[in-house]
Amino acid sequence: xxxxxxxxxxxxxxxxxxxxxxxxxxxxxxxxxxxxxxxxxxxxxxxxxxxxxxxxxxxxxxxxxxxxxxxxxxxxxxxxxxxxxxxxxxxxxxxxxxxxxxxxxxxxx
Amino acid sequence: xxxxxxxxxxxxxxxxxxxxxxxxxxxxxxxxxxxxxxxxxxxxxxxxxxxxxxxxxxxxxxxxxxxxxxxxxxxxxxxxxxxxxxxxxxxxxxxxxxxxxxxxxxxxxxxxxx
Numbered sequence: 001x002x003x004x005x006x007x008x009x010x011x012x013x014x015x016x017x018x019x020x021x022x023x024x025x026x027x028x029x030x031x032x033x034x035x036x037x038x039x040x041x042x043x044x045x046x047x048x049x050x051x052x053x054x055x056x057x058x059x060x061x062x063x064x065x066x067x068x069x070x071x072x073x074x075x076x077x078x079x080x081x082x083x084x085x086x087x088x089x090x091x092x093x094x095x096x097x098x099x100x101x102x103x104x105x106x107x108x109x
Numbered sequence: 110x111x112x113x114x115x116x117x118x119x120x121x122x123x124x125x126x127x128x129x130x131x132x133x134x135x136x137x138x139x140x141x142x143x144x145x146x147x148x149x150x151x152x153x154x155x156x157x158x159x160x161x162x163x164x165x166x167x168x169x170x171x172x173x174x175x176x177x178x179x180x181x182x183x184x185x186x187x188x189x190x191x192x193x194x195x196x197x198x199x200x201x202x203x204x205x206x207x208x209x210x211x212x213x214x215x216x217x218x219x220x221x222x223x
Contacts, residue, residue, distance in 0.1 A: 004152070034211055043113070043202070046211030089153070093209060099143065101153040 004092050006102035013080050013109055020076045021088055021105040027071035029095035035064055035075055036089040038104065044089060047075075080109045112136055113205050115215025122193065123223055129189045130218045132203035138183035139205035143212065144176075147200040156201075159186040193222045 005024045013019050025033060032051045036044040048057040053068040061078045077084055087104040094100075112135040120128055132142055140161045145153040157178050158166040165178035175197075177189040186205075190197050198221050204212035 032209060036211075041216075043115075043214035043216045044204075044212075046213075049211050091153075099155055099212070101145075101155075103150070103152040 004090060004100045004102040006088075006090060006105050008105060009103065010106040011108070013107070015081060015109055017080050017109075018076065018078045019080055019107070020074050021107075023073045023075070023090035023092075023102055025071050025073070025090070025092035025100070025102075026094060027068060030068050030071075030092065031095060032093045033066055033068075033073050034091040034093070034099075035073070036091065037086045038089055039086040047088075077107075080107075082109050085109045113139075113203065113213045113215045115203050115218060117218060118216055119219050119221075121221045121223065124194050125192055126222075127189055127191045128193055128220060129187055130201055130203075130220075132186045132188070132205070132215050134184045134205045134213070137205075139186075140183060141205070141207055142180060142186040143204045144178060144186075144188050145202050145204070147202065153202065156188075161186075190220065193220070195222045198222045 007022050034049050035047040037047055038044040048064045050066040055066040057064050063076045066073045085108050087106045089104045091099045091101045114133045114135055142159040144156045146156050147153050155168050156171045159178045159180040161180045161183050167173045180186040200219050202217035204214045206212045
């Protein structure tokens with residue numbers, strides 16, 4: 001994989017549902033994987049940075065996991081609330097010192 | 110937390126005009142700032158890396174004479190779209206921070222060239 005890919009592109013869930021999204025990234029020369037939340041009319045807000053294979057991070061109802069060997073990360077939201085509605089972006093940084101962003105997953109609760 | 114201010118947030122101007130977008134780090138010193146462009150339904154595409162006191166590093170395919178970047182101080186980077194044309198209409202956003210850390214983003218600038 002040369003690009004960072006996110007799926008699904010958009011998602012509509014009911015309040016209280018749990019959900020998850022996927023970010024696939026190049027596994028070679030990997031350095032870090034970032035997750036951001038981007039609400040309408042605001043700037044992207046950093047959620048997590050993960051660097052090690054098997055890393056798991058949690059912030060309230062949101063958590064993320066990282067698999068650097070196969071090149072994917074999952075973002076989980078437990079008990080979705082309307083305020084979780086946003087676009088969730090992941091970005092990969094590698095040995096080329098660049099940020100490569102995915103196209104995002106648009107969540108509507 | 111760290112704050113990055115970007116303005117203007119919205120610009121509409123005639124073809125041939127040059128447009129300057131400012132990105133300021135309000136409460137920290139940013140030796141490195143990044144400029145991105147986003148077309149509808151596409152990802153943020155890195156245009157260039159702006160380093161304080163030195164020339165910007167442009168990504169492949171980005172015309173440096175078209176998109177002039179100046180980073181003269183530790184708190185301010187500017188992107189000037191010179192002689193803008195309709196195909197330059199896009200969403201431009203800056204961020205500050207080193208490449209290995211989470212970025213602090215501005216609110217973005219929506220540029221429309223008539």
